[in-house]
Amino acid sequence: MTPPVTKDTRYEPVPGWAKIPHGIWLREATAVTVGADDRVYVFNRGNVPVLVFDPDGNVVDSWGNDNDPGDVVIRRDSYGNAMQFWNTWFKRTHAITADHENHLWLVDDVGNQIHKMSPGGDFLLTIGTGEQEPRESGRPFNRPTDVAVSQKTGEVFISDGYGNSRIHRYGPDGEFVASFGESGTDPGQFSLPHNLALLDDEEIVVCDRENHRVQVFSLDGEYLREWRAHKAVAVEVVGSGDDAQIYVAEQGPPPVQQGVARLGNRVDVFTRDGELITRFGAEHYGQEPDQFLWPHSLGIDSRGDVYVAEVSYVEWGRHQQPVVDNPASLRKWRRVSG
Numbered sequence: 150m151t152p153p154v155t156k157d158t159r160y161e162p163v164p165g166w167a168k169i170p171h172g173i174w175l176r177e178a179t180a181v182t183v184g185a186d187d188r189v190y191v192f193n194r195g196n197v198p199v200l201v202f203d204p205d206g207n208v209v210d211s212w213g214n215d216n217d218p219g220d221v222v223i224r225r226d227s228y229g230n231a232m233q234f235w236n237t238w239f240k241r242t243h244a245i246t247a248d249h250e251n252h253l254w255l256v257d258d259v260g261n262q263i264h265k266m267s268p269g270g271d272f273l274l275t276i277g278t279g280e281q282e283p284r285e286s287g288r289p290f291n292r293p294t295d296v297a298v299s300q301k302t303g304e305v306f307i308s309d310g311y312g313n314s315r316i317h318r319y320g321p322d323g324e325f326v327a328s329f330g331e332s333g334t335d336p337g338q339f340s341l342p343h344n345l346a347l348l349d350d351e352e353i354v355v356c357d358r359e360n361h362r363v364q365v366f367s368l369d370g371e372y373l374r375e376w377r378a379h380k381a382v383a384v385e386v387v388g389s390g391d392d393a394q395i396y397v398a399e400q401g402p403p404p405v406q407q408g409v410a411r412l413g414n415r416v417d418v419f420t421r422d423g424e425l426i427t428r429f430g431a432e433h434y435g436q437e438p439d440q441f442l443w444p445h446s447l448g449i450d451s452r453g454d455v456y457v458a459e460v461s462y463v464e465w466g467r468h469q470q471p472v473v474d475n476p477a478s479l480r481k482w483r484r485v486s487g
Contacts, residue, residue, distance in 0.1 A: 151387045151453050154394055154418045158487030160429045160455065162438035166206040166481035172218075173197050173211070177466075178458035178479035180256075180446040184247035184268060187450040191458060191479060192245035192255055196235045199245075199255075199270065204450065206481070212270035213238045224259060226463065244344070244446060248298040254305070261290040263307055276305065276323045284312045285332060289325070294343050301350040304368075308355065314339040316353065316370065329370025334360055337372035344446070346386045348393055348421060356381040356397065363397060363423065376423030379413035383446045393421040398444040398457060401434050408433065414441040416455060416482070429482060436477040453484035 169175055173195060180192040188209070189202040198213030214237040222236045234241065240260035247253055252273065253266045261281050265274035282288040291312025298305055303321030314332040319325055330339050340359035348354050352373065353366045363384065364375045380400035387394050399413035406412060415430030431440040441457065443464040448456045459478040466473035 151449055151451055153388060153392055154426050154453070155487050156427055158418075158427050158453075159485050160482040161485050163206075163481040163483050164438040167191075167202060167479045168206045168208065169200075170208055173200070173208075175200075175475060175478065177460050177462040177476070178446075179242050179460055180245045181448045181456045181458040181479070182245045182247045182253070182446075183448040183450045183456065184253070185251040187452070188268070189448065189450070189456055190245055190247060190253060190268075192242045193458075193478075194234065194242050194462070196237075198235075198237045198239055198242050199253075201268070204452075204454070210269065226259070230463075232463070232467075243293075244295040246296050246298065249300040252298075254296045254298060256293055256296055256307075258292045258294060258311060261293065263293060263296050263305075274323050276307070276319060281312070285314065287313060287315050287328060287331075289313075289315070289317045289328070294341075295345050297345050297347045297353070299347060299350050306345060306347065306353060308342040308345045310339070310342045310358075314342065316342060316345065316355065316366070318368070327370075329366070336375060337364070337366075339364075343381075344383045346384045346395075348386050348395070349389050354384050354386060354395060356384050358382050358400070363395070363419075374423065376419070378417060382444055385447055385449055387449055391421075394426065395419045395421060395423075396447060396449060396455065398447045400444055401441075414444065416444070416447060416457065438480070441480070442476060442478070455482045455484070456480070457482070 176195040191200045197211045201210035220236040239257045243258040244256035255264045262277040294310035295308045305319040307317045309315045315330040317328045343358040344356040346354045355364045365373045382400045383398040385396045397417045401414040402412040410432040414434045417428040418426045442461040445460045446458040457480045461476040461478040466476040
């Protein structure tokens with residue numbers, strides 16, 4: 150069980166934690182989750198979409214591509230940019246979640262599907278036809294972003310964020326139940342719901358990214374509360390009741406403020422009501438071990454160590470001259486005190 154965080158808790162980066170074998174090109178880690186036995190699952194945009202690590206950073210399994218490494222395709226990302234991708238089982242990797250039964254839930258945003266899979270890569274259930282619904286129609290899906298699963302009921306909650314402003318609710322067998330949400334900036338509205346997690350299986354915590362906030366709802370979509378976080382992009386809940394704590398990753402500022410200190414690019418830990426307990430990450434962005442380039446996903450293991458996956462290539466590397474093909478995008482921060 151992960152110990153609670155206090156204001157005295159301190160983290161330190163683990164340089165070079167991920168030991169990527171020769172022949173595997175990560176490009177950018179994209180998404181991370183921690184499963185049983187503290188195995189770390191990384192859903193990346195390289196030539197092997199799923200890499201499985203032990204806590205020491207060794208790759209112990211990998212899957213997601215049956216094709217020749219030279220088999221590539223050109224697809225448009227969620228912002229309309231034409232980019233080269235490997236021809237794998239997935240069109241564009243976006244999010245991964247390990248549930249209470251150690252099943253993996255993988256979100257393919259351009260593919261408009263959510264896949265329930267075994268830890269070894271067997272397909273168990275797919276939600277979504279793969280056909281993209283009209284933008285802001287409210288109908289699933291238009292480039293979904295994340296998934297959370299109820300430990301009590303097995304229900305599945307999906308944020309449909311890039312082309313919709315909705316949270317969808319499904320039964321454990323993939324049957325549609327209900328949806329809520331609309332675009333806007335008022336309480337209960339969304340500007341790109343990017344990530345979500347369940348709090349005590351009674352509330353939904355949503356990263357409302359472009360509104361720079363975290364919002365909390367009942368399971369039926371009733372707005373409950375919110376707090377500010379700079380481009381809140383990823384969320385994980387640890388603990389329950391009064392001991393519940395909410396980890397939030399923040400992305401950095403727009404280009405006009407690139408390089409300005411203390412604007413995102415960090416991880417915060419909040420109480421269930423949004424009171425800041427602690428945070429970590431350098432004041433400026435970068436590739437050094439204590440910095441972030443563009444956080445996108447996070448996971449926490451049983452010791453309280455934190456793993457952060459970034460989309461460093463699409464948001465930073467490809468814009469550099471010359472292009473940085475494989476920038477830092479997978480970080481481990483070890484809990485050292487508190």
